[in-house]
Amino acid sequence: AQSVTQLGSHVSVSEGALVLLRCNYSSSVPPYLFWYVQYPNQGLQLLLKYTSAATLVKGINGFEAEFKKSETSFHLTKPSAHMSDAAEYFCAVSDRSGGSNYKLTFGKGTLLTVNP
Amino acid sequence: DAGITQSPRHKVTETGTPVTLRCHQTENHRYMYWYRQDPGHGLRLIHYSYGVKDTDKGEVSDGYSVSRSKTEDFLLTLESATSSQTSVYFCAAIAETSTDTQYFGPGTRLTVL
Numbered sequence: 001a002q003s004v005t006q007l008g009s010h011v012s013v014s015e016g017a018l019v020l021l022r023c024n025y026s027s028s029v030p031p032y033l034f035w036y037v038q039y040p041n042q043g044l045q046l047l048l049k050y051t052s053a054a055t056l057v058k059g060i061n062g063f064e065a066e067f068k069k070s071e072t073s074f075h076l077t078k079p080s081a082h083m084s085d086a087a088e089y090f091c092a093v094s095d096r097s098g099g100s101n102y103k104l105t106f107g108k109g110t111l112l113t114v115n116p
Numbered sequence: 117d118a119g120i121t122q123s124p125r126h127k128v129t130e131t132g133t134p135v136t137l138r139c140h141q142t143e144n145h146r147y148m149y150w151y152r153q154d155p156g157h158g159l160r161l162i163h164y165s166y167g168v169k170d171t172d173k174g175e176v177s178d179g180y181s182v183s184r185s186k187t188e189d190f191l192l193t194l195e196s197a198t199s200s201q202t203s204v205y206f207c208a209a210i211a212e213t214s215t216d217t218q219y220f221g222p223g224t225r226l227t228v229l
Binding site: 009032034036042043044045046049051090094096101102103104106107108109 | 147149156157158159160161164166172174206208210213214215216217218219220221222223
């Protein structure tokens with residue numbers, strides 16, 4: 001069975017500071033991993049995904065994530081936070097076992113606050 | 117964007133009444149999913165569909181049923197709504213089976229009084 005742990009339900013950074021949102025996963029098969037962003041009162045938008053190609057994945061809005069198999073991690077980073085990055089971020093892992101029907105398991109989310 | 121719409125976008129109902137939420141997609145996606153989002157729980161899978169008339173349960177299916185009589189529509193029914201089913205409901209579809217990528221609808225906010 002797959003699982004995702006997001007460390008820190010709430011992260012607060014200053015504008016211009018580094019953003020680091022942590023995600024650790026558990027999977028019985030080589031995983032596909034995703035980060036989604038949710039702005040207030042909106043649906044989930046795909047930020048980036050790892051699908052077994054390059055381990056460093058670049059996404060939209062300047063975000064990137066690095067897949068580290070040895071650490072079972074897929075942390076999300078952005079060098080310089082912007083006020084518009086304030087949102088909730090979700091990490092997810094795909095069940096790639098046979099007959100899984102592409103189900104995703106989500107972490108509980110990390111709310112990012114950006115202070116001026 | 118996978119061409120997914122949800123209706124209604126907001127609904128207030130009373131305990132014990134049946135409620136049906138609709139997910140509509142215009143791009144012939146085979147796989148569709150219903151999630152609920154609650155504070156502190158992230159998104160949890162309720163039911164999913166892998167084709168017309170083919171559905172299965174997710175992790176929090178009690179009190180919910182689904183139907184998919186045609187490719188474009190995936191309906192979620194609360195047979196007898198309870199206050200614990202107050203939540204935001206999201207529909208999703210797989211647009212790229214090679215990457216397992218799900219795309220989400222805008223959500224339905226349901227309040228059960």
